Amino acid sequence: MPSSISPAALEAAVSDHLPWLRNLYRHFHRHPELSMAEHATADRIEQELTAMGLEPQRIGGTGVVAVIGNGEGPTVLARADIDALPLQEDTGLEYASETRGVMHACGHDAHATALLGATRVLAENRDAWSGTYIAVFQPGEETADGARAMIDGGLLERVPRPDVALSQHVMPAAAGTIGTVTGPVLSAGDSLKITIHGRGAHGSMPHTAVDPVVLASSIVLRLQTVVSREVEPGTFAVLTVGSLMAGAKANIISASAELLLNIRTYDLTVREQVIAAIERIVRAECAGAGAPADPEFHYYDQYPLTSNDSAVTDTVTEAFVDHFGPQAVYEASRVTASEDFSLIPDAFGVPYTYWTVGSVDPARYRDAVSRGAVSQEIPANHSPHFAPLEEPTLLTATRAQVVAALAYLGAEGRVD
Ligand code: ZN
Numbered sequence: 343m344p345s346s347i348s349p350a351a352l353e354a355a356v357s358d359h360l361p362w363l364r365n366l367y368r369h370f371h372r373h374p375e376l377s378m379a380e381h382a383t384a385d386r387i388e389q390e391l392t393a394m395g396l397e398p399q400r401i402g403g404t405g406v407v408a409v410i411g412n413g414e415g416p417t418v419l420a421r422a423d424i425d426a427l428p429l430q431e432d433t434g435l436e437y438a439s440e441t442r443g444v445m446h447a448c449g450h451d452a453h454a455t456a457l458l459g460a461t462r463v464l465a466e467n468r469d470a471w472s473g474t475y476i477a478v479f480q481p482g483e484e485t486a487d488g489a490r491a492m493i494d495g496g497l498l499e500r501v502p503r504p505d506v507a508l509s510q511h512v513m514p515a516a517a518g519t520i521g522t523v524t525g526p527v528l529s530a531g532d533s534l535k536i537t538i539h540g541r542g543a544h545g546s547m548p549h550t551a552v553d554p555v556v557l558a559s560s561i562v563l564r565l566q567t568v569v570s571r572e573v574e575p576g577t578f579a580v581l582t583v584g585s586l587m588a589g590a591k592a593n594i595i596s597a598s599a600e601l602l603l604n605i606r607t608y609d610l611t612v613r614e615q616v617i618a619a620i621e622r623i624v625r626a627e628c629a630g631a632g633a634p635a636d637p638e639f640h641y642y643d644q645y646p647l648t649s650n651d652s653a654v655t656d657t658v659t660e661a662f663v664d665h666f667g668p669q670a671v672y673e674a675s676r677v678t679a680s681e682d683f684s685l686i687p688d689a690f691g692v693p694y695t696y697w698t699v700g701s702v703d704p705a706r707y708r709d710a711v712s713r714g715a716v717s718q719e720i721p722a723n724h725s726p727h728f729a730p731l732e733e734p735t736l737l738t739a740t741r742a743q744v745v746a747a748l749a750y751l752g753a754e755g756r757v758d
């Protein structure tokens with residue numbers, strides 16, 4: 343059995359690396375790269391892992407994986423996403439993005455830093471645990487391409503099968519706190535392009551046309567009834583028509599129209615219900631208008647449901663409470679955003695949990711909460727003003743990855 347590492351020793355092991363963590367974080371923040379083009383980021387991650395004495399592998403283009411084999415015991419997979427967003431940073435930070443129009447506005451720079459930190463602490467403290475640790479640095483989360491690319495690139499064949507998978511995300515909550523929740527934590531997300539076909543004509547001769555603008559307008563209104571009239575009240579579903587495009591000139595009736603829809607659900611049965619309703623309504627409206635061709639449906643940017651396993655979440659939450667104290671751990675609320683992380687544990691067929699890490703100055707956050715002004719005053723993920731507080735966020739996120747891993751790999755590992 344491994345000797346356990348005391349909370350104080352663990353805290354010191356992470357804190358000792360603070361200058362390195364801060365330097366890494368600022369490097370990633372200054373040099374953001376878009377989804378599936380994280381070449382320099384992946385190079386830097388590989389260099390850091392190599393410096394730890396590990397043998398990183400590239401999987402799925404810009405994905406990086408390192409495995410620490412450390413004797414008998416369970417296998418834990420921890421994953422961080424590494425990509426940035428097409429956004430012009432407006433934070434005023436001294437380490438702001440140096441790449442115009444690209445920004446780490448979702449905190450994936452903090453995730454990559456924390457996972458490198460946890461990997462280093464585990465690599466340097468092998469007597470404190472036993473088993474196998476797999477660090478997965480995943481590209482392309484923001485486009486839902488990266489987890490799939492790593493799986494298609496051979497992830498399942500190139501690393502041992504884990505017993506459990508872990509991931510985390512920085513959020514606008516008090517820095518130093520961690521949110522965990524059992525069951526759905528992030529929604530399934532689907533984007534859908536619908537092309538409807540009418541018949542073009544001169545704008546002065548509508549009787550010779552099948553007007554796709556009128557047809558599309560009718561579809562948009564009718565789609566509003568899917569959530570309000572078909573999904574059971576109290577059941578979560580979002581259906582947004584984010585784009586409607588048709589025509590280019592006032593006196594031309596165009597031949598077709600294109601609608602872009604976004605769908606969010608917490609339940610795969612509801613997801614199927616919503617998708618079936620959309621297709622039914624669109625087909626019926628097209629038939630009603632006398633459209634000369636069937637509508638076309640193209641699904642893209644599809645994110646799986648992220649639903650935390652209750653046993654894994656309980657184990658990790660208990661370890662967080664032991665290490666950080668009960669005041670630092672709260673029950674996270676579900677977020678309507680989506681993630682592709684769960685594709686990885688689902689591909690292995692293993693349970694997982696995904697927790698949130700606060701990143702806002704606690705006094706500022708609590709003040710905003712007390713005035714009900716969080717969404718107005720605290721820049722959230724994907725805002726050009728998103729700027730996690732470096733400390734204690736980096737330390738908390740790094741410790742969280744170590745503590746969660748040790749819940750399985752430490753002396754009191756709980757996997758049977
Ligand atoms: Zn994001």
Ligand code: ZN
Pocket residue numbers: 448449450483511723
């Ligand atoms: Zn993100």
